[in-house]
Amino acid sequence: MISISRKTPCFYVQILFFIHILGLIWCAIYRPNIISSWYRPQAEQTDENSNSRVWTTGPPHNPNQLSVDLPPADNRTTRANAGFVVLVRNSELVQMIQSMYDVEQRFNKNFDYPWLFLNEEPFTEEFKERTTAITNGKTHYGFVDESMWSYPSWINQTLAAERRELMSGVPYGTSESYRHMCRFQSGFFWRHPLFLELNWEYYWRVEPNVRYYCDIDYDPFLYMKQNNKKYGFTISFVENAGTDPSLWHVVRDYVSATAEGKRVYFNRPVKDTLYRFITDHTGENYNQCHFWTNFEIARSDLWRTDAYQTFFGYLDVKGGFFYERWGDAPVHSIFAALYLHKDEFHYFHDIGYRHSVYEHCPKSETLASRCYCDPAKTLDYSDGMSCLTRYMDALMDSNLDKSITVAELLQYPEE
Ligand SMILES: Nc1nc2c(ncn2[C@@H]2O[C@H](COP(=O)(O)OP(=O)(O)O)[C@@H](O)[C@H]2O)c(=O)[nH]1
Ligand SMILES: *[C@@H]1O[C@H](CO)[C@@H](O)[C@H](O)[C@H]1NC(C)=O
Ligand SMILES: *[C@@H]1O[C@H](CO)[C@@H](O)[C@H](O)[C@H]1NC(C)=O
Numbered sequence: 001m002i003s004i005s006r007k008t009p010c011f012y013v014q015i016l017f018f019i020h021i022l023g024l025i026w027c028a029i030y031r032p033n034i035i036s037s038w039y040r041p042q043a044e045q046t047d048e049n050s051n052s053r054v055w056t057t058g059p060p061h062n063p064n065q066l067s068v069d070l071p072p073a074d075n076r077t078t079r080a081n082a083g084f085v086v087l088v089r090n091s092e093l094v095q096m097i098q099s100m101y102d103v104e105q106r107f108n109k110n111f112d113y114p115w116l117f118l119n120e121e122p123f124t125e126e127f128k129e130r131t132t133a134i135t136n137g138k139t140h141y142g143f144v145d146e147s148m149w150s151y152p153s154w155i156n157q158t159l160a161a162e163r164r165e166l167m168s169g170v171p172y173g174t175s176e177s178y179r180h181m182c183r184f185q186s187g188f189f190w191r192h193p194l195f196l197e198l199n200w201e202y203y204w205r206v207e208p209n210v211r212y213y214c215d216i217d218y219d220p221f222l223y224m225k226q227n228n229k230k231y232g233f234t235i236s237f238v239e240n241a242g243t244d245p246s247l248w249h250v251v252r253d254y255v256s257a258t259a260e261g262k263r264v265y266f267n268r269p270v271k272d273t274l275y276r277f278i279t280d281h282t283g284e285n286y287n288q289c290h291f292w293t294n295f296e297i298a299r300s301d302l303w304r305t306d307a308y309q310t311f312f313g314y315l316d317v318k319g320g321f322f323y324e325r326w327g328d329a330p331v332h333s334i335f336a337a338l339y340l341h342k343d344e345f346h347y348f349h350d351i352g353y354r355h356s357v358y359e360h361c362p363k364s365e366t367l368a369s370r371c372y373c374d375p376a377k378t379l380d381y382s383d384g385m386s387c388l389t390r391y392m393d394a395l396m397d398s399n400l401d402k403s404i405t406v407a408e409l410l411q412y413p414e415e
């Protein structure tokens, strides 16, 4: 009955072979890198053996490579004054447990740092019980009230609703709660009453539903402290430009306004900052690069500086958290890149990490036996959306002999 079956299997093998050849030809023409990479040994690592805690990382063929120097493994008895901070909903309990399980297994079971959970709704008993059960560290639960999670008086809510309607094309563009979340993460978590009471010098931000892939046998908080680091990240990425079309203009307005007044906040020479991470050498446009804040290890008082508080206040009054959809990541990153010395940043290359579909998996002999991820899947240098190469170039940019300050570069000429 089924006459076609007489042609198989030889006929189908020929068809498959034909498709295979077509594929090879296509590859050779359009993706020559793939074919040549079959014959090229992986050249990224240099003289590393599995005991060494030093190696280099960087995009292939880029002169700027970063040296990674892992601190010695240690069960130190000294602890930093620090902990984990999480903004999370009751409905995300299972995802939260998953993130905590990773953090505890890879790191915190040997260190017992405390956890702080924040929510604009009261946490359920179940949430508190289950998150307390999974750690030996202390757990704290804080309520975020209306002073930190509502519309400021100057926001026109009708206009905000109209703008949301128009933003269905950008991620979370129509979400109201996401905007409150981004505003809270930009301007409030570091001055939440419970956070102030705990008085942590450093914090590590965690989100539900993230993965930590590598054993961490040293204390990243102490590392930050001992090396005078103020901002640590693992993934840097390009933001969807539709979320913050006016942000850079507002930033430059702010710089112009403060540069005219008595307080000039951005007075470092541009060559000492990471400004090239976020803009071109003329400071004309924001390139949308930012550090992903869903992982963030930083000094709490970075955000408590006069400079940041005024910066946030200025942005908040402009209304872009609601009329557009400014993210806390670009806000943190732009400020840090313009304000800090470039040596105060730290790239945690050794921390394998996944958030949503993107992951960072370190490529290193040293870590191979301690990570549960595939370095081939890392987005570091292969994904066009990754800003890591730009970070390294900004860090090592030595062509700048300019002593011009950030304020001088960014302020608009007077009319
Ligand atoms: N309590 C609370 N937490 C939220 C809300 N929206 C987002 N979050 C938290 O804020 C963080 C970022 O939100 P998420 O949905 O992961 O956004 P994404 O990482 O940008 O995709 C996560 O820790 C969420 O749990 C909210 O409405 N209430
Ligand atoms: C740290 O202590 C834990 C628990 O006591 C132990 O299992 C682990 O091997 C120790 N790590 C190091 C690096 O000494
Ligand atoms: C608020 O925005 C709406 C819609 O754009 C506008 O019609 C209204 O006049 C605004 N209200 C005020 C007080 O500015």
Ligand SMILES: [Mg+2]
Pocket (backbone or CB within 6 Å): 207, 294, 355
């Ligand atoms: Mg998230």
